[in-house]
Each structure stands twice: as structure tokens, then as C-alpha cells.
Amino acid sequence: MPLMDRRALFHRALLAGLGASLPAEALAAGLAAAAQPHWALALGDVEADISPRPLTRLHGRLPADLAGTLYRNGPALFRRGASAVNHWFDGDGLVRAFALRDGQARLAARFVDTPKRRIETAAGRIVQPGFATPARAGAQVASADDANAANTHVIAAGGRLLALWEAGSAFALDPATLATHGPVTLRPDLKAMPFLAHPKVEDSGRIWNIGLSGAAAYVYRLAANGRLEAGQLIRLPRASYCHDFTMTARHLIIVLQPWLHERASLPFASGMVWRPEQGTRVLVIDKDDLTRQRLFELPALFFFHLGDGWEEADGTIHFDGAFDGSPLFATETAPALVEGRYPRTERPLLRLISLHPDGRAQLRDAGITAEFPRHPGGYQGPRPTFHVGGYAPGRPFARSIGRWDWQAGHGTAHDFGAHQIVEEFVPAGRWLIGTSINLAARATELHVLAADHLADGPVASFRADVALPHSFHGSWVAA
């Protein structure tokens, strides 16, 4: 199907969802009265932008070779008046900047100024559709970007920040002020097209990404300055939900899990069906010729996040990821979290997928729970996987940061304790930098650890005078 037809189909699907309003409007008022679990701070509402402010140093000293800014993004407004979104993934994106310089740390944060946020601010309630939130009376949806929460990741490219969602455009932001410039249109015919929140960046700065619509994927190749170098529509063997993809130095890898997009309906998640009997298929695509493809088969897996891939001399491809046995977290847990409930438990496991030249695909378990896998730069050879973990009964979020070595088959970790919710940590040279929510202090904290000595705990920790809700992903930008 031609690209423009795909776009028209995608936009029609969005508009069709306008009729599907739900009466779930009394949630926020109920929340105020109900006793909240201690972890509910992770889904609290931020009512306004966070003006620049210093962080208090708790202990340690910043390494002399660590200067720059940790940018992070995540949903931070879930409720307006008596209304609430239906899912953790549908809150408004708040981009946070933790700037480190001269031994000091500072914080500022601004909401991405999206059409969704403007419309809902004017309405005083949640009306726009999202991943799992239906359109309600008063919704205005002319394109995918009217549903775009810009709340999932933030990367730097071409002197700008890009706040990312997955079913619409990146939004460009000023890295100094966090002011929103607007949606990025890479080419006029690509306006408001899907653009995943997990682009992959080569050492050269070249950026690869995909956008998905049913069983079609648009493959983007961007220069380091963020300009489009090349784009191509490819057919996929099935219409899977893909939040992330991965790559090696030579290949793009799209993991097609059996959570299938069977109906063009809104909200998007309502059209997905879990078909474990159909297994997982892994599509490997030559970066130099996107028509050169191979397909591998694995048992049913569900995932949000994959680690970076690498290849051996004989062509064997390896990559890891955080894999569940079903989409239960997406369909039941994440919606309940907005209501302060944690009804079901399924923990993602760190697993390694190996794709052999003879067509065999293998799965290996690390034997640990893990999410948010991150790697040092480069797609050459095995590298450690940094991840969050330490999931405990009765709470939905991680409390430790870990490092796993697939070659040695073991890992190390630092446990921040039961009073901390640990968010994604990002490699920054010899260091690992990330944030947590200290539930006892009711404050967001920033920590720096030595990547080779995680178990020693932070070399420096800072605390903000505010508690920001749980963020998803971010990038370290060295000064």
C-alpha cells in the first residue's frame, strides 16, 4: 500500500475512535479520598513546569570528568478535574534537565507543549485519545499528533532535543530552556507519521528509527544533525506491537511479538490481541539494502525494551532484552497504576537472543528480573548490560541498579533500598547516571555510580526539593 494511503488509513483510524467515549470521569475525585500506596508518588501529577533550581548534595563528589546534562522524559500529568487517563503511558510528557557542572547539580523541567496538552488545558479535563485512553466528548483529532503525549524518551540531535512518542512526530525542544519548538516534519509527505521512541544511534552519530502502522514499517535514516538522509517503506510479515527495535553495526532487527494489531480502533491498545500460539518472529534487515531480509522463529515473548545488538565474525547476532510471558503489564497493570492499584504481578526477565547463520534462534536466561536495559556506546562485541531490577512483592517498581555480563554469566547490583523507586540509569563514559524517587523523603534524587563498581553504590547523590513522577527514558549529553 502506498505510503500516503497508509497515512490516510492511520488518520481515519484515529478519527473513528472519537465516537468511543467512556464515562470513567470520577476517578481523580475518588483518588483524593482513597488511601494511596506509598509508591503512588511515581504516578503523581505535576501541576506546572519546574523552574530551574539547585539540588542538595547528599554525599560524595561529582567526578571531575563528568560535566553535562541528563535529560529525561516521562508522563507527569494524569488527572485533570474529575477526569483521568486510563493508562500510565498516556500522561503528558515532562522533560527534565539535570545539569552537572563544577561539582553542582541543578534541575529544571518543562512539559512538552503538544496540541493534546493545549486542548486539555483549555477543556480542564482529559479528552484526547492515547495508547489506551479513549477519545472523550470534546476531543479534537485531525492527525496522530493531536494524540501525541511526547512522553517516552528524549534524545539530542542537531542542537535540538527531540521528545519522542511512538505513533506520531518527535517534538523539537530547546536544550537550554526546554521550550517546545513544535513537531518535527522530516519531509512534507512524512508529516505526523509514526516515529518510535527508541531511535538507535551509531558511533558516527547516524540515527536509525522505524515507524509502524499495521504490517508496514517506515525505516528512517537520519544524519547526526537530525536531517533525513533516507527513508523507505517496508512490509512486515505481521502487524505486531513494537515499542522498540534494535540493531548491530550491519543489521536492523525488528522483533515481531505475537501481540497483534488486529483491528484499526482507538484507543490503539484496544485493537491488540495476544496470540501466543503464533510465536515470536525476528526480522533481520541489511542496513545497506533493506530488501535483504532474514526471518527467525522463537516461542511467544512479550517485551517493551531491547538492548543493543552485536555480531560475531561468523555472522551470529546477539541482543538481549527484558521479556515477559504475556502483555499483562500493558493491559492490566499499567492501567491500574493510575488508580493506585497494583493487582497483578509479572516481572520482566533479562534474556539473550542469539540468531545463528544456519537459521536457528536461541534464547538464554540471565535468571534475573530486569527492565530498561542500556549499554555503553558502540555495536561491536559484547558489552555489559545495565538495567534496573530488585523488584519486590507488593510494589510495581524497581529498587536496584544492576550490571549483567553475558560472557561471564553473572552480574552485580546496588540495592537502593525499599524506600526508593529506581528509574533507568544511563551510561556516561566511565559513569552511570540516573534518578530515583525517595519515597521516605518524598523527593527525586540523582545518583552517579562507577560503571565498573556498581556494588559500591553512588559516588555522589543529590536531592531535589520536589518529587517528580517515574520517568521512562533519557540521554546524557556531555558538556
Ligand SMILES: [Fe+2]
Ligand atoms: Fe520505552
